[in-house]
Every structure is written in structure tokens, then in C-alpha cells.
Amino acid sequence: MTSIAIARKSIGRRTWRFASLAAVATIVIIAVVAGLTTPAFLTVGNGLVIIRAASMTGIVAIGMSYVTLSGNLFALSASALGALLAVIFALVTAQTDLPAGIAVVLVGAVLAGVLQGVAVNLTGNPIIATLAFGAVFRGLASVLSGNGVLRIHNTAAAWIGTARPLGVPTQSWTFVFLAAVSWLVIRKARLGRQIILSGANREAAVASGLRVNIVTCLALVMLSVGVAIVAIFTVAQFSEARSNLFSGYDFDYIAAVLVGGIALRGGQGTPLQAALGAVLIALLENFMLLNNVSGGLLMTVVGTVVVGAISVFHLLQGKNR
Amino acid sequence: MKSGFATVVTLALAAALQWVCGSAMAADKGEVVVFVPSSTNPYIGQFEKGAREKAAELGYSVKVIENNFNQSEQDSQVQQQLASGQKAAGYIWWPFENAAGIGALRALSRSGSPVIVSNQFPLKGTDKFYTAYAGANDILSGRTAAEMLLKACAEPGMKCDKGAIIRFPAGVSAGDDRVTGFEQAIKGKLDVISVTPTAGFLEDEGYKVASQIIPAHKGELTWLYTENDSMAGAAAQAARENGLAPGKRILIVGGTCHGDSSHVVNGDLIGTAIQSGYFEGWLAVQTLVKYIKTGKVLPGEVYLAANPDKPPSDDGAPHKFNFLPNPAIGNSEAAYDQAKLWGLNAKQLCNF
Numbered sequence: 001m002t003s004i005a006i007a008r009k010s011i012g013r014r015t016w017r018f019a020s021l022a023a024v025a026t027i028v029i030i031a032v033v034a035g036l037t038t039p040a041f042l043t044v045g046n047g048l049v050i051i052r053a054a055s056m057t058g059i060v061a062i063g064m065s066y067v068t069l070s071g072n073l074f075a076l077s078a079s080a081l082g083a084l085l086a087v088i089f090a091l092v093t094a095q096t097d098l099p100a101g102i103a104v105v106l107v108g109a110v111l112a113g114v115l116q117g118v119a120v121n122l123t124g125n126p127i128i129a130t131l132a133f134g135a136v137f138r139g140l141a142s143v144l145s146g147n148g149v150l151r152i153h154n155t156a157a158a159w160i161g162t163a164r165p166l167g168v169p170t171q172s173w174t175f176v177f178l179a180a181v182s183w184l185v186i187r188k189a190r191l192g193r194q195i196i197l198s199g200a201n202r203e204a205a206v207a208s209g210l211r212v213n214i215v216t217c218l219a220l221v222m223l224s225v226g227v228a229i230v231a232i233f234t235v236a237q238f239s240e241a242r243s244n245l246f247s248g249y250d251f252d253y254i255a256a257v258l259v260g261g262i263a264l265r266g267g268q269g270t271p272l273q274a275a276l277g278a279v280l281i282a283l284l285e286n287f288m289l290l291n292n293v294s295g296g297l298l299m300t301v302v303g304t305v306v307v308g309a310i311s312v313f314h315l316l317q318g319k320n321r
Numbered sequence: 322m323k324s325g326f327a328t329v330v331t332l333a334l335a336a337a338l339q340w341v342c343g344s345a346m347a348a349d350k351g352e353v354v355v356f357v358p359s360s361t362n363p364y365i366g367q368f369e370k371g372a373r374e375k376a377a378e379l380g381y382s383v384k385v386i387e388n389n390f391n392q393s394e395q396d397s398q399v400q401q402q403l404a405s406g407q408k409a410a411g412y413i414w415w416p417f418e419n420a421a422g423i424g425a426l427r428a429l430s431r432s433g434s435p436v437i438v439s440n441q442f443p444l445k446g447t448d449k450f451y452t453a454y455a456g457a458n459d460i461l462s463g464r465t466a467a468e469m470l471l472k473a474c475a476e477p478g479m480k481c482d483k484g485a486i487i488r489f490p491a492g493v494s495a496g497d498d499r500v501t502g503f504e505q506a507i508k509g510k511l512d513v514i515s516v517t518p519t520a521g522f523l524e525d526e527g528y529k530v531a532s533q534i535i536p537a538h539k540g541e542l543t544w545l546y547t548e549n550d551s552m553a554g555a556a557a558q559a560a561r562e563n564g565l566a567p568g569k570r571i572l573i574v575g576g577t578c579h580g581d582s583s584h585v586v587n588g589d590l591i592g593t594a595i596q597s598g599y600f601e602g603w604l605a606v607q608t609l610v611k612y613i614k615t616g617k618v619l620p621g622e623v624y625l626a627a628n629p630d631k632p633p634s635d636d637g638a639p640h641k642f643n644f645l646p647n648p649a650i651g652n653s654e655a656a657y658d659q660a661k662l663w664g665l666n667a668k669q670l671c672n673f
Contacts, residue, residue: 049536147366162558164562237524237528240524242363248520292515294491299491
């Protein structure tokens with residue numbers, strides 16, 4: 001059996017198709033209930049607001065899904081890396097110009113992804129390795145920023161952060177585009193199948209000659225590029241960066257991946273599901289926010305949805321194997 | 322070769338001796354131990370800077386012990402500090418979670434050294450565990466913001482009735498106090514449609530909530546209070562995206578200068594007020610040293626004067642509660658440039 005055939009078989013299509021359908025069905029149910037109970041909910045404007053709210057989490061969640069699908073659980077360094085890249089972007093853009101800022105941040109993101117990939121391969125523990133890198137990234141962001149606010153005054157950057165081509169924010173366009181591209185990568189590209197195989201059956205992947213270590217590095221690079229995009233958007237929108245940006249966001253990224261129904265142990269799902277998970281959570285938050293639900297209850301509901309999603313998909317995957 | 326090596330060693334020893342002696346001279350009155358959350362938060366970075374500079378001025382050294390926004394970690398740091406046997410001239414206690422940190426505060430109070438609580442207003446029933454409180458008064462901060470808003474609402478052509486509050490995350494006591502102060506001041510004058518917590522304190526978190534609240538209540542919102550200027554600036558951006566001109570069709574106030582001042586000076590915000598991290602750390606050390614010098618604490622509270630040029634005196638005994646002033650600043654370039662507190666200008670105090 002070829003590696004690609006193994007990968008195709010291991011995808012567990014029924015499970016992830018069910019997961020995708022479950023996410024879509026949940027979105028529809030929440031939308032109907034919210035539409036019937038909340039007058040301001042079912043409007044085009046609010047729909048755009050929800051997609052915009054989902055975009056920044058969703059872009060990183062799409063990148064995170066590659067890490068999960070490759071069998072490496074999660075990277076707990078995403079929010080800290082975002083802060084570091086935001087600080088670097090602000091420093092370079094303020095000193096030179098926007099293209100240089102973007103270029104340096106993307107190179108930094110690739111480097112951060114490779115370094116984390118090497119550490120994950122060496123330690124065999126993605127949680128501990130990325131947690132440690134998170135501390136390194138946050139510390140570097142603090143040192144580079146001098147614990148102050150770094151401001152930029154760049155018209156082109158402000159356009160990137162605040163423009164609305166055809167009435168839709170640039171962040172939302174990017175989110176939709178990346179969701180489509182990531183689906184193509186995982187379903188149609190060789191790299192996508194290698195990521196799935198690495199997560200579904202590591203031993204089989206190694207036996208078939210796949211260089212799993214390189215796949216892990218590439219998955220972390222893709223996550224880091226997603227983080228870089230969000231860092232650039234954030235600094236561009238508000239014209240400033242700080243070392244404490246994105247604090248506490250890692251849970252949001254992971255929640256989107258899990259609620260979307262991507263298998264925790266890897267090998268099953270698509271990044272599109274992570275995007276759907278981000279939309280679902282944004283929808284839920286918007287519904288509760290419009291109904292003036294307290295912050296504590298909101299956290300409780302989102303946490304419960306995550307636990308419920310993990311439990312249901314775990315049971316289904318167990319039956320499918 | 323040997324001679325060169327000896328020279329290098331001699332120079333290194335001389336430098337080390339000078340450093341040690343210099344430190345000892347600067348710190349001959351003792352060491353102040355400061356417990357704070359991480360300085361990756363720029364406000365806390367400013368707090369540390371103020372504490373260090375005031376301590377150096379008064380002849381003390383400072384040891385800062387940071388936690389990564391984790392009360393358990395901070396509790397453990399307290400145990401380690403006390404177990405080290407090192408006698409501190411005094412402690413400055415900024416708990417990450419006020420209620421959860423009471424056990425550690427009690428332990429510090431039993432060390433025999435004075436304890437000054439800062440930033441997080443002490444909870445009821447904990448009076449015996451600290452010498453004095455020195456820091457911000459968040460109820461005053463909320464009240465100052467409300468007074469600025471009411472003043473702006475009284476301008477000719479302005480119509481204010483319903484509005485919304487975007488507040489700090491649930492559980493942050495400073496957020497509770499600011500809402501309390503704000504609501505007390507607007508009671509019977511303005512209506513609050515909603516009070517919505519954010520996930521943090523910065524622009525992106527403020528924008529996320531404001532961009533959802535504003536379109537949902539577009540026809541009725543006339544004002545927004547956001548608890549700090551970072552979130553207020555983001556709310557102004559969201560208002561403009563929804564066709565509401567800040568300062569004209571909607572009045573926005575953050576109430577504590579923090580972040581980009583351009584939103585204040587261009588009129589997006591109706592004004593701001595100085596709450597300085599630098600002076601909060603500075604005041605905590607000054608209060609501690611005043612107690613060390615006098616051995617007394619005056620009962621009650623004192624609101625320190627918002628003198629533009631002169632900081633409060635180092636002499637005399639501190640009160641039990643020593644509050645930073647919250648001087649308001651108008652929303653013009655001139656007002657911002659002229660604003661000063663205790664000898665430092667708004668740009669120096671707010672740019673963190």
C-alpha cells in the first residue's frame with residue numbers, strides 16, 4: 001500500500017465529514033435561535049461583524065490545524081510568537097518601510113517554525129517544547145520593546161489594517177482566502193497528504209519513507225506564518241505594538257481547532273474545520289454579547305462547547321477505528 | 322602573557338569591588354522587595370521604574386519579584402523570600418488576584434517588615450495584614466471619566482441619554498471599581514444599555530467588543546465608556562466604521578491615558594485622565610519609607626494633590642489609604658501638551 005493510499009484510508013472520512021457537518025449544523029442552529037430571539041442578529045452587517053471577529057482567531061487556528069493534523073497536538077507558543085512578531089514588525093517598519101517590515105516578520109516566522117520543529121523532534125513532546133518557546137518569545141518581545149508601546153506612522157500599513165474592499169474588512173478577505181487555500185493544500189497537495197499520514201500513523205509514515213521530522217517542521221512553519229499575518233494585521237490596524245499583545249489567546253486558537261472536530265491525535269480533519277470552529281465560537285460569542293450575557297457565563301458556555309465537541313468526536317473516532 | 326592575565330584579573334576585581342561598594346552605598350538603608358505581575362505589561366514596567374527611581378533617591382535598593390500573571394506562583398515566591406531569611410526593609414505587594422493572594426499577604430505581614438499594598442485595593446477584613454495602601458483609586462477613575470462625559474454632554478448641540486460600558490475582563494477588581502465609580506456619577510442622568518467585559522485591556526480586545534456592540538445599538542447609542550484609552554481608541558475606530566463620528570454623534574471616554582494619545586488630541590475621545598504606572602510605583606515606595614522613618618500610620622484616606630510641578634513631600638507619616646490623583650486632560654493638542662503631574666508631562670506619563 002502506498003503512503004498516499006494509507007493516508008487516504010486513514011483520513012477517516014466519515015468522521016471528519018460528520019465533524020464538518022456537525023459544525024455547520026451547529027452554526028445554522030445557533031443562527032436560527034439567535035435570529036428568532038435577537039432582533040439585531042440576522043443582519044448583513046452583523047454577519048460581517050461575526051466573520052471579522054472570527055478572522056483573527058481563525059487565521060491562526062488554520063495554521064494550528066496543520067500542527068494538530070500532523071500528530072503534534074498543539075503549539076502553546078502561538079500567542080507569544082504573535083507578540084514577538086508584532087514587536088519586530090513595528091520596529092522594522094518604523095525604522096525602514098512596510099515591505100521590509102513584512103519581509104523580516106515572514107522570515108522570522110519561518111525561522112521560529114523551524115526552530116520549534118527541531119525542538120519538538122528532539123524532545124518528542126510538542127506541548128513542553130512549544131510552551132518553553134512561548135516563554136522565550138514573550139521574553140524577547142519584552143526585551144525588544146523595552147516594555148513600552150512601539151508606534152508606527154505608515155499610511156500603507158494603516159490601509160492594510162483598516163481597509164474594507166467591497167465593504168468587507170481585509171482581515172475577513174484574508175481569512176476566507178486562507179481557509180480555501182488550506183483546504184486545497186490538505187486535500188490536493190502532496191504536503192497535505194504527508195501531514196495527514198504523519199498524524200494518522202507515524203510508524204507507517206516512517207516505514208513508507210516519509211521524513212516525519214520535516215513534516216513537523218513544515219506544520220509549525222505554516223502555523224508561524226498564520227501568526228505572522230495576524231501580528232501584521234493587528235499592528236497595522238492600531239499602528240502600535242506591545243509585548244503583552246495576544247495574552248491568553250492560545251485557548252481561543254485551540255478551541256477553534258477542537259470545536260471544528262479535528263482529531264486531537266491527528267490524521268483526521270481539514271483546516272477548513274478549524275475555520276468553521278472559529279466562526280462557530282464567534283457566532284456564539286456574538287449572540288451572547290448582543291444579549292448582554294455576563295463574561296463569566298460566556299466563558300462557561302464556550303468552555304462547555306469545547307468539552308462537548310472533544311467528547312463527541314473522541315467517541316466517534318473510537319468507533320471508526 | 323601571565324602579566325596580561327594578571328592585569329585583566331586585577332581590573333575585573335577592581336570593577337567588581339566598585340560595583341559592590343557602589344551598590345552597598347546606594348542601598349545602605351536596606352532592600353525593598355516588590356512583588357508584581359510580569360513587566361511584559363507596560364504599565365507594570367512603568368510601576369517598577371517608578372519604584373526603583375524613588376527607592377534609589379531615598380537610599381534603598383529594590384528587588385523586584387515578578388510572576389507570570391499567576392497567583393500560585395506569586396504565593397510560592399513569597400514563601401521562598403521569607404524562607405531565605407533575608408530581612409527586607411519592607412515589602413510592596415501587588416497581588417495578581419487580590420482575594421486569592423490573601424494568604425501570602427498574611428505571611429508577609431508576619432515577617433515583621435512593613436507591607437504596602439498597591440494597585441489592587443485591599444479587600445475588607447484584611448486591614449491587619451498590611452501597613453498602608455498606596456496607589457490608584459479606581460472608583461475615582463470611573464468618577465472622573467463620568468464627570469468628563471457629563472461635561473461634554475452639557476455642550477450645546479450634544480444629546481446624551483443611552484450608552485454602553487465596555488469594561489475590563491470579568492474578575493478584574495479594578496474594572497469593577499471603575500464601573501462602580503462611573504455608574505454612581507451618572508446615576509439619574511444617563512442610561513446604561515449594556516456592560517460588556519472584554520478579554521483583555523488592549524486595542525484588539527476593545528475593538529472586538531465595540532465592533533459588535535455599536536452596530537447592534539447604532540440608533541440609540543450616544544456615549545461609550547471603556548475604562549482605558551487603548552480600548553477607547555479602538556472603540557472610536559469601530560464607531561467610525563459604523564458611520565458614527567466620534568465626538569459628534571457618539572461621545573467616547575476611556576478615562577485613563579494609556580496608549581495612543583492621537584485619539585485624545587484629534588477629538589475622537591472627549592478627554593482623558595492621568596493614571597500613571599510610574600507614579601504608582603513611586604508612591605508605593607514613598608509611602609513605605611515614610612512609615613519606616615516615622616513608625617506611624619495616620620488613620621483614614623488621603624487624595625494626594627494633583628500639583629503639576631511638585632510631587633508630594635517625603636516627610637511625615639503616611640495615611641492608611643494614599644490615593645494617586647486622576648487629573649483630567651482636555652481633548653486638544655494644547656491641553657495634552659500642557660498637562661503635567663508632579664513635574665512630569667502627560668507624554669512621559671501616558672506613553673506606555
